[in-house]
Amino acid sequence: xxxxxxxxxxxxxxxxxxxxxxxxxxxxxxxxxxxxxxxxxxxxxxxxxxxxxxxxxxxxxxxxxxxxxxxxxxxxxxxxxxxxxxxxxxxxxxxxxxxxxxxxxxxxxxxxxxxxxxxxxxxxxxxxxxxxxxxxxxxxxxxxxxxxxxxxxxxxxxxxxxxxxxxxxxxxxxxxxxxxxxxxxxxxxxxxxxxxxxxxxxxxxxxxxxxxxxxxxxxxxxxxxxxxxxxxxxxxxxxxxxxxxxxxxxxxxxxxx
Amino acid sequence: xxxxxxxxxxxxxxxxxxxxxxxxxxxxxxxxxxxxxxxxxxxxxxxxxxxxxxxxxxxxxxxxxxxxxxxxxxxxxxxxxxxxxxxxxxxxxxxxxxxxxxxxxxxxxxxxxxxxxxxxxxxxxxxxxxxxxxxxxxxxxxxxxxxxxxxxxxxxxxxxxxxxxxxxxxxxxxxxxxxxxxxxxxxxxxxxxxxxxxxxxxxxxxxxxxxxxxxxxxxxxxxxxxxxxxxxxxxxxxxxxxxxxxxxxxxxxxxxxxx
Numbered sequence: 001x002x003x004x005x006x007x008x009x010x011x012x013x014x015x016x017x018x019x020x021x022x023x024x025x026x027x028x029x030x031x032x033x034x035x036x037x038x039x040x041x042x043x044x045x046x047x048x049x050x051x052x053x054x055x056x057x058x059x060x061x062x063x064x065x066x067x068x069x070x071x072x073x074x075x076x077x078x079x080x081x082x083x084x085x086x087x088x089x090x091x092x093x094x095x096x097x098x099x100x101x102x103x104x105x106x107x108x109x110x111x112x113x114x115x116x117x118x119x120x121x122x123x124x125x126x127x128x129x130x131x132x133x134x135x136x137x138x139x140x141x142x143x144x145x146x147x148x149x150x151x152x153x154x155x156x157x158x159x160x161x162x163x164x165x166x167x168x169x170x171x172x173x174x175x176x177x178x179x180x181x182x183x184x185x186x187x188x189x190x191x192x193x194x195x196x197x198x199x200x201x202x203x204x205x206x207x208x209x210x211x212x213x214x215x216x217x218x219x220x221x222x223x224x225x226x227x228x229x230x231x232x233x234x235x236x237x238x239x240x241x242x243x244x245x246x247x248x249x250x251x252x253x254x255x256x257x
Numbered sequence: 258x259x260x261x262x263x264x265x266x267x268x269x270x271x272x273x274x275x276x277x278x279x280x281x282x283x284x285x286x287x288x289x290x291x292x293x294x295x296x297x298x299x300x301x302x303x304x305x306x307x308x309x310x311x312x313x314x315x316x317x318x319x320x321x322x323x324x325x326x327x328x329x330x331x332x333x334x335x336x337x338x339x340x341x342x343x344x345x346x347x348x349x350x351x352x353x354x355x356x357x358x359x360x361x362x363x364x365x366x367x368x369x370x371x372x373x374x375x376x377x378x379x380x381x382x383x384x385x386x387x388x389x390x391x392x393x394x395x396x397x398x399x400x401x402x403x404x405x406x407x408x409x410x411x412x413x414x415x416x417x418x419x420x421x422x423x424x425x426x427x428x429x430x431x432x433x434x435x436x437x438x439x440x441x442x443x444x445x446x447x448x449x450x451x452x453x454x455x456x457x458x459x460x461x462x463x464x465x466x467x468x469x470x471x472x473x474x475x476x477x478x479x480x481x482x483x484x485x486x487x488x489x490x491x492x493x494x495x496x497x498x499x500x501x502x503x504x505x506x507x508x509x510x511x512x513x514x515x516x
Binding site: 004005008009010011012013015016033034087090091092093094095098099100101102103104105106107108109110112113114185188189192193196197204207208210211216219220222223226227228229230231233234 | 264267268269270271272275290344347348349350351352354355356357358359360361362363364365366367369370371442445446449450453454461464465467468473476479480483484487488490491
């Protein structure tokens, strides 16, 4: 069954690529707008041979990883503190609900003014966007703690720290992992957006340059790279999740959030 | 009554404190980039009433609505088809996974090639970014229709539109709404970005314009407007969701209680 599915999937991918080749060749779409697959592949090969491409890739990944790490650290710490300290959760709920839907791109003008095209501009956007994903998941996760387990730990005389470590953290971990997985995707989107719009060095900036210089095949090739990067990050995040939660029953079935 | 008062107090306390802190901390600010909150609030009504509301806010919101609605219809329709047939799903899955993984903002330059820089481009950009979470979540939801219910429907001879509406879409609706919620935030992001790229009006355009002209308090009010827009839309979404998924939340609450 699995083999058949993989074969069908590969056939779908092949058909997709063939369509990309045929549509412009047959003149259904202007080649100048939508170059055939082979020309995009050519451009991609050219990019891969270019040192500047790898620098840009490195810049994008740096912004992504650093931003995600900061957001994860801050999200987990704030989430745990907010849910452990009495009343804090109630007091912060409205503020969180208000700040969360604020689109991170609203901060682009501010980032430009404050940091120009530096990495810090990218980080500002990435951290803001991914922080909420993680924080919300942590809050949900902590809420899920079994009251019986909590009471048991309390009656055995476990201190606050030990309760966080042995009761709260294992319960919240699956949620945290979901949050990190969602945040990883969001962080990539925002990193590339920041580069695209602000011009901070990275793949997004290269796409912007390719677009303004009418290098259409190169532009498609770079977009392809960002898609592959997104795919890799997704697969990577799922693998990490499965490893970290190998002990947990939720790994049996994936729950889409 | 007392309970309600207490909840209100908790809801208002922290925001009030934050605003006061912002007000106090920025009161004597001479830093150009961080104008006093007082100045920002005084600028607000001048900037966002009258003409600008009509020429910038309304077009932006209309584009967002157009793109989002298109994405929802296309995503749910395609997702239902793909989710219903195992073979189709197997063929499409890798391609869909790839297309979803492409960060939506990079589509702006591509769509600009095809659709120029008019309103069409922006609506298409928004739709093309919003469609993936809706589509993939619909596929998952449709696939996960309870087999017992599917069999029951079959043996009662419920087919066609009745089956689609009462069984397939209904049991997939919690998933579909999860997708729609993700799509909403992507839609706002794309609305702003498509306007930052090439536009002559719209919220994104105006805010960048303020920033380039060093009209800093005006820029801040723009950020506030975007924040308010995001907040209002998410509240509206929650209201719709609560209505449509009322049966589901009720069901979940009952199962949890009986456990």
